[in-house]
Amino acid sequence: MKIALVQMNSTGDPQANLDKVADHTAAAAVEGAQLVVFPEATQIAFGHDLARAAADDKGGWIQSITEIARKNETVIAVGVFRPGDNGTVTNSLVVRGIDDGREVSADYDKVHLYDAFGHRESDSVTAGESVRTFRLGDLTFGLAICYDVRFPALFTAQARAGADAIILATSWGAGPGKVEQWKLLGPARALDSTAYVLACDQADPAVTEAPAKEGNPTGIGHSYVAAPNGELLAEAGRGEEIIFADIDPDRITDIRASLPVLNNSRLEKDIRVESI
Template identity: 40%
Template sequence: MTSVIRPGIGQTGAMRVALCQIEVGDDPKENLDRIVGAIAEAGDADLAVFPEASQVRFGNVLAEAAEPLDGPFVTAVRAAAREHGTAVLVGVFEPAPDGRVYNTVVGIEATGEIAGSYRKLHLFDAFGDHESQHVAAGDRPVVLDLAGTRIGVITCYDVRFPELARELVDRGAEILAIPAAWAQGVFKEEHWTTLVRARAIENTTWVVAVDKAPDRTRPPKGAPGGVGRSRLIDPMGVVLTDLGPHARIQVMELDPALTEKVREFLPSLSHRRRDVL
């Protein structure tokens, strides 16, 4: 099939973003099929955003599924991105030198080229979970030049650390993308919806927050993950869509010009007291 390459946000002024709230199970092949199918279903979207750990759900032996970014899993996603002319952000696992894995979000251009990747900085050693037993932490924030814009990547538990979002905006991020596999639990859904909205409001920026669909079965180890509720939030904190608790793909339009308009009458970023903070 002929590749379809469309201009990105910098050329058209508008961006179509697909929030891909897919189910993620224990079989990487089935998960890959869901990803490829979702990219096709996203149609003419400029960017498709998938959850954290879309390769295989937590609770499995992550090191057995982990691959380098030139391995077959990401290569297949790159082929789908190229075929449909859609840039992709997707969560995978890379081998780490100490036998653990990196929890990585890879950015793939509509040409199929890898734009870059981000390794999760803050590991979920909370609520009785111990992500750091199996996952090695990354060592730097990342802003990707992807789909004609600059996207700062925040992975799941990272969203609880507002200084990361602010650093990404300071580095020129125009959109914050938050892929997640948010663990289920008491107050967890409320935390998710509150935190992703707060990151938009305090930074007067767009937020694309994509969680996986809730687990229908218990994983091999650990608590079920995914609360759904993937959201597109504008720079004023308006929630333009909320995907609810079921597997769903929705394409929404994002207007980058709104950011500048909001910052004209709400210039909170320029009011920061850098002399004391």
């Protein structure tokens, strides 16, 4: 299955961002992509009033994504914000589209909130509570967002639920060592789960000169596709671009047969924890 990762910068204008999604989806579909992945916060960039945007939208932006996917006869995974609890939002990854005439629809709310380095995402975001997967063709895909990548158990849980590939949508924050961490963590999660990791980040505003609010995670680029053995199959630079890769179910089977970490793990079975 051919997939596309769209590395782009979103702005504070949801309609302008939707227009970019439409253009990039059409370009990816022409190249034969059955799945087109966009970054976290594609609907509206961090640093803007996310709660107001989610409340004002009333689901219209996601409905437009559905129409774009139908028009191009493909499936789109894209980062959005929806109303949460008590004036907060959910940081969500929604999947909409068509697979051989069948409607595909899945929603994932980010489970792990970024309460780190002095930032408290939990003050403005309602955490998700569930692992989500969806079926496309002969493959099962899992869903994850940004900070989730630091938690291996989420990825192994998705693999145990049948995921052959896991979509990781991000708007990764810049800073010392952050590029190195980003390029390390995804392949590590691919090895943990023996699944493909489709890691789609926002482009780097320092390169694209896109508007960015200081102190907000607005992307560093370097989107990539990691194979189940951690090998990078495709990698973007820092600017806006689309990268493509093929997801091969036979390769998943072969790697899991030779490296059966999911079956070999005892921590989820019978290891006793002792405190001294």
